[in-house]
Amino acid sequence: MPSSGIRVFFDLVLGMKDVISLGVGEPDFVTPWNIRERAIYALEEGCTSYTSNKGLIELRREISKYLKRKYGLDYDPEEEILITVGVSEAFDLSLRAVVDRGSSVLIPEPAYVSYGPITMLCGGKPVPIQTSPESGFKVTPEDIKRSCDKKTKAMILNYPNNPTGASYSKSELKAIADVIARRDLIMISDEIYCDLTYDFEHTPFATLPRMRERTIYLNGFSKSFAMTGWRIGYACGPARLIAGMTKIHQYTMLCASIISQMAAQEALKNGERSLQEMKREYRRRREFVVSRLNEIGLPCHKPEGAFYAFPSVKKTGLSSMDFSNGLLKKEKVAVVPGTAFGPLGEGYLRISYASAYDKLKEAFLRMERFIKSIP
Numbered sequence: 001m002p003s004s005g006i007r008v009f010f011d012l013v014l015g016m017k018d019v020i021s022l023g024v025g026e027p028d029f030v031t032p033w034n035i036r037e038r039a040i041y042a043l044e045e046g047c048t049s050y051t052s053n054k055g056l057i058e059l060r061r062e063i064s065k066y067l068k069r070k071y072g073l074d075y076d077p078e079e080e081i082l083i084t085v086g087v088s089e090a091f092d093l094s095l096r097a098v099v100d101r102g103s104s105v106l107i108p109e110p111a112y113v114s115y116g117p118i119t120m121l122c123g124g125k126p127v128p129i130q131t132s133p134e135s136g137f138k139v140t141p142e143d144i145k146r147s148c149d150k151k152t153k154a155m156i157l158n159y160p161n162n163p164t165g166a167s168y169s170k171s172e173l174k175a176i177a178d179v180i181a182r183r184d185l186i187m188i189s190d191e192i193y194c195d196l197t198y199d200f201e202h203t204p205f206a207t208l209p210r211m212r213e214r215t216i217y218l219n220g221f222s223k224s225f226a227m228t229g230w231r232i233g234y235a236c237g238p239a240r241l242i243a244g245m246t247k248i249h250q251y252t253m254l255c256a257s258i259i260s261q262m263a264a265q266e267a268l269k270n271g272e273r274s275l276q277e278m279k280r281e282y283r284r285r286r287e288f289v290v291s292r293l294n295e296i297g298l299p300c301h302k303p304e305g306a307f308y309a310f311p312s313v314k315k316t317g318l319s320s321m322d323f324s325n326g327l328l329k330k331e332k333v334a335v336v337p338g339t340a341f342g343p344l345g346e347g348y349l350r351i352s353y354a355s356a357y358d359k360l361k362e363a364f365l366r367m368e369r370f371i372k373s374i375p
């Protein structure tokens with residue numbers, strides 16, 4: 001199994017001075033103060049124990065209320081919600097619970113780096129579905145039908161998407177849901193960037209007709225509340241699937257950190273204002289990044305969500321890797337070659353705008369200089 005393409009590239013960055021990194025998918029904000037304060041208080045109170053395997057019931061109740069309030073989604077906190085060590089663990093558990101040896105999993109590409117390798121670890125076969133700029137990097141019902149066979153067990157959908165920033169309207173999702181039901185597939189829906197949807201309301205896959213019983217809904221705190229280091233996320237789904245995932249979780253992870261769980265409760269109760277402030281800033285940066293990219297000759301569609309732009313470098317005549325390496329060596333700006341997200345990412349870069357506005361401005365001056373220097 002190959003190492004993550006993002007990590008390989010960032011090993012190069014380590015040790016270099018004055019690099020502006022637009023590489024990592026991590027908010028540049030620190031976790032809002034009220035959330036940090038809750039964790040400090042939890043420690044002062046002596047909350048240092050394990051929790052139940054499924055996670056604190058108070059947090060599961062809070063998640064249940066939050067999803068009901070926000071999307072009208074109904075999950076029973078006793079049986080249908082599992083607290084995990086980030087969406088990373090929730091995703092791993094979903095695949096381990098669902099995938100049988102030899103069964104295949106549909107993965108629209110370019111895709112987040114762990115989907116393919118974790119599918120393989122579970123003995124499954126990743127089946128990439130190519131998306132293109134013409135379709136806004138979105139998968140269509142026809143693509144899904146074409147890629148299905150008797151062994152197809154599940155599909156992974158991530159929206160807003162890492163690395164392309166693409167997202168789906170309700171009607172686009174309905175058309176996908178129809179195929180998922182007809183082909184009797186399970187949908188593993190990674191909605192970690194749901195709160196960073198800029199142009200329309202986010203629609204959770206599980207809210208679509210007949211999808212609740214066949215969807216594992218994954219979400220977490222890393223992106224919405226700038227809590228990457230807390231390692232906390234959750235999975236919601238039908239009781240039989242959550243029970244299977246809980247069995248694996250109890251042997252491998254036991255439970256997520258109690259301190260992070262208490263902080264997460266505070267995020268859901270009182271974090272909305274901070275979330276909206278961060279979102280406003282990401283939106284401002286998105287406008288700047290997309291207009292600068294198009295200005296300097298790297299065509300880029302407008303991302304509908306998350307904090308990534310996915311411009312094409314094809315016009316420069318360089319491959320994704322040569323462009324990224326050259327930019328790093330000559331101008332000390334780190335971006336991720338599109339190929340880190342699958343071979344279908346060739347010709348593209350992933351640029352994270354979870355970086356301060358001033359740094360973005362400087363990075364684009366350097367990038368423009370680099371492009372002009374290409375023979």
Ligand SMILES: Cc1ncc(COP(=O)(O)O)c(C=O)c1O
Pocket residue numbers: 025085086087088089112158162190192220221222228231232233
């Ligand atoms: C699409 C996607 N899913 C999952 C994760 C992992 O998130 P977590 O920090 O909750 O493990 C990331 C992190 O970058 C991501 O981009």
